[in-house]
Amino acid sequence: MTEKIVVKDLYKVFGERPDQAMQMINDGIDKDEIFDRTGQTVGVCGANFTVHEGEIFVVMGLSGSGKSTLVRLLNRLIEPTSGQVLYDGVDIAAMSDEELRALRRRDMAMVFQSFALMPHLSVIDNASFGLELAGIDEAERHKRALTALDQVGLKAHANSYPDELSGGMQQRVGLARALANDPAVMLMDEAFSALDPLIRTEMQDELLTLQREHKRTIIFISHDLDEAMRIGDRIAIMEGGIVVQVGSPEEILNSPANDYVKSFFRGVDVSTILSAKDIASKRQVTVIEREGVGLKTALNRLRNEDREYGYIVGDKLDFHGIISVDTLDEAIKSGADKLSAAFLPNVEPVSHDTQLSELIGTVAHAPCGVPVVGEDGKYMGVIKKANLLATLDREGDGTNG
Amino acid sequence: MFPEQLNVPLGKWVNQFVDWLVINYGAAFEAFADSLLTVLVALEQVLRGAPWWLVLIAIAAITWHASRNWKLVLGLVVAMFVIGTLGLWDKAMQTLALMIVATSLSVIIGVPVGIAMAMSNRLRAIMLPILDTMQTMPSFVYLIPALMLFGLGKVPAILATVIYAAPPVIRLTDLGIRLVDPEVLEASRSFGASRKQILFGVQLPLALPNIMAGINQTTMMSISMVVIASMIGARGLGEQVLMGIQRLDVGAGMEAGIAIVLLAVVFDRIGQAYGKRSQRTSSGEDA
Numbered sequence: 001m002t003e004k005i006v007v008k009d010l011y012k013v014f015g016e017r018p019d020q021a022m023q024m025i026n027d028g029i030d031k032d033e034i035f036d037r038t039g040q041t042v043g044v045c046g047a048n049f050t051v052h053e054g055e056i057f058v059v060m061g062l063s064g065s066g067k068s069t070l071v072r073l074l075n076r077l078i079e080p081t082s083g084q085v086l087y088d089g090v091d092i093a094a095m096s097d098e099e100l101r102a103l104r105r106r107d108m109a110m111v112f113q114s115f116a117l118m119p120h121l122s123v124i125d126n127a128s129f130g131l132e133l134a135g136i137d138e139a140e141r142h143k144r145a146l147t148a149l150d151q152v153g154l155k156a157h158a159n160s161y162p163d164e165l166s167g168g169m170q171q172r173v174g175l176a177r178a179l180a181n182d183p184a185v186m187l188m189d190e191a192f193s194a195l196d197p198l199i200r201t202e203m204q205d206e207l208l209t210l211q212r213e214h215k216r217t218i219i220f221i222s223h224d225l226d227e228a229m230r231i232g233d234r235i236a237i238m239e240g241g242i243v244v245q246v247g248s249p250e251e252i253l254n255s256p257a258n259d260y261v262k263s264f265f266r267g268v269d270v271s272t273i274l275s276a277k278d279i280a281s282k283r284q285v286t287v288i289e290r291e292g293v294g295l296k297t298a299l300n301r302l303r304n305e306d307r308e309y310g311y312i313v314g315d316k317l318d319f320h321g322i323i324s325v326d327t328l329d330e331a332i333k334s335g336a337d338k339l340s341a342a343f344l345p346n347v348e349p350v351s352h353d354t355q356l357s358e359l360i361g362t363v364a365h366a367p368c369g370v371p372v373v374g375e376d377g378k379y380m381g382v383i384k385k386a387n388l389l390a391t392l393d394r395e396g397d398g399t400n401g
Numbered sequence: 402m403f404p405e406q407l408n409v410p411l412g413k414w415v416n417q418f419v420d421w422l423v424i425n426y427g428a429a430f431e432a433f434a435d436s437l438l439t440v441l442v443a444l445e446q447v448l449r450g451a452p453w454w455l456v457l458i459a460i461a462a463i464t465w466h467a468s469r470n471w472k473l474v475l476g477l478v479v480a481m482f483v484i485g486t487l488g489l490w491d492k493a494m495q496t497l498a499l500m501i502v503a504t505s506l507s508v509i510i511g512v513p514v515g516i517a518m519a520m521s522n523r524l525r526a527i528m529l530p531i532l533d534t535m536q537t538m539p540s541f542v543y544l545i546p547a548l549m550l551f552g553l554g555k556v557p558a559i560l561a562t563v564i565y566a567a568p569p570v571i572r573l574t575d576l577g578i579r580l581v582d583p584e585v586l587e588a589s590r591s592f593g594a595s596r597k598q599i600l601f602g603v604q605l606p607l608a609l610p611n612i613m614a615g616i617n618q619t620t621m622m623s624i625s626m627v628v629i630a631s632m633i634g635a636r637g638l639g640e641q642v643l644m645g646i647q648r649l650d651v652g653a654g655m656e657a658g659i660a661i662v663l664l665a666v667v668f669d670r671i672g673q674a675y676g677k678r679s680q681r682t683s684s685g686e687d688a
Binding site: 075077100101102103104105106108109110112114116117118119120129130132133134177181187 | 582584585587588589590591592593594595598602603606607
């Protein structure tokens, strides 16, 4: 994966004498004390992360955590105090005004929480706003703006004015305005937070659809974990100006860096975020089916391990079937010699990317733990009722702790 | 008694300064006055030379353009017609010319100053007391030096009017630009707008309703200056009022007063109609 944006040691201090505050940061003084002593606010403190090309990178945090500041440092709507923002290897923090304007017109578009449309311009003129700034003639920019409006389903409203549209539609115009420039990077600052939940979900889906077609690099600011989990390929969590953790939704959910990160998961429905592979355990008895391994060998192993069920795999760990003490006994009595004669008939393996919410029925009805297989049919472990329940119960953990 | 030793001879200093201005820069002031006078005289000749019905048609056309409201058009044409029936048409045209020049000059100076004030808090801090002074200082105080610099007549009248009438358009331009939604400005910047593009493409169009309100106020205030202007030799309706006072001719004064009010009403309605129009376009109900 190509590195599209690399943020290195990025700091932003709001106040009269940022150099003084930077000195204090270097001396290891924390931001609350800096504020008490100098009245200056550390907005972003030593951010380091990389955004890959074509991914949706969500920056999440509570209000005041510096996420909106961070995104504005990326296109320099706010001047960084120190550090680098590398866009395709070029440092944005060191660009001239001219280069910066060119970058904003060509490569980076932004969508705002409050939509920030021009009230005096029609929808099509709003959508072509960026193109107009870039000096593209009217016929061409209207053509491109119409294409963008078409992508967000607003072509029919091209001649309306923003105040005639609903909030959701206004934000579609905001989205079209960003898309019209065909930017490589889109910065979305709480873009859907002002919309009601239904419209928000609809807009998220739309964004994901657009993303499937165009594979833009999107940096999405959000305070809503469900939103972050839903659309984010990777998530950065910010607390008090510091990026505390960067990782995939599963990574963050499974191993939160601290209590702050953990606190986000209160009330989050893990069953829609985790998939089968995340909770599959490999502590079951597996028997490799090969020459010389017969029914009796398998039965012995199960008895030695004191297990009821065993999982049969091939020599490449490809999943074959499930055996139990009872079926083995029966097969031996009936005089069969192949392991497959003892396979449990009704248990099918589930795919590794099945969401937990879809698994509940299968796991509940299966007599034994349900095996999980990868795309190539490879055995990845087993989900038992107990560990599924324990995972789903994590929500409860969050609220108690 | 306040000790006399502490008296500051400010008056003397001002006198010396004005004398110095007259002696050293008199010629420059005269050249400026002449060019202003040329414009004013030309406009006055056009207005006074044009047949009365043509002026009425022009007023009707402008009102229609501003409001698309035929009742208003009719009302304003009747108002102008009444001025004519009072026998004050010619003087009204003189006043009209004076007002148009004074208002235009106020706007030409006021809008850029207002923009500059909106851009710089420091300039704003300096300008606000100056604007207060311009609006509250009795006009006679600056009429005297203006007379000394420009002589008796129309030019000092215009300048006095501009000093009195420019503050509203300056204040409202400043206010209008400052009221533009900061998020909209941020969005413009995020799409790579230069300062010039932001000013002309976003700030001024969005501030337009306020600027129009300012221009309307400026027009009204410049009308209210006509009587004072007539005291230093500007002709027109104010002169008639002044004459009424001097001769204790209540009727003549009343006639001229009514004519001034009617002229003010005409200007105010046209100005308001344009203001509403700009508001409509900026809020998007009118394509």
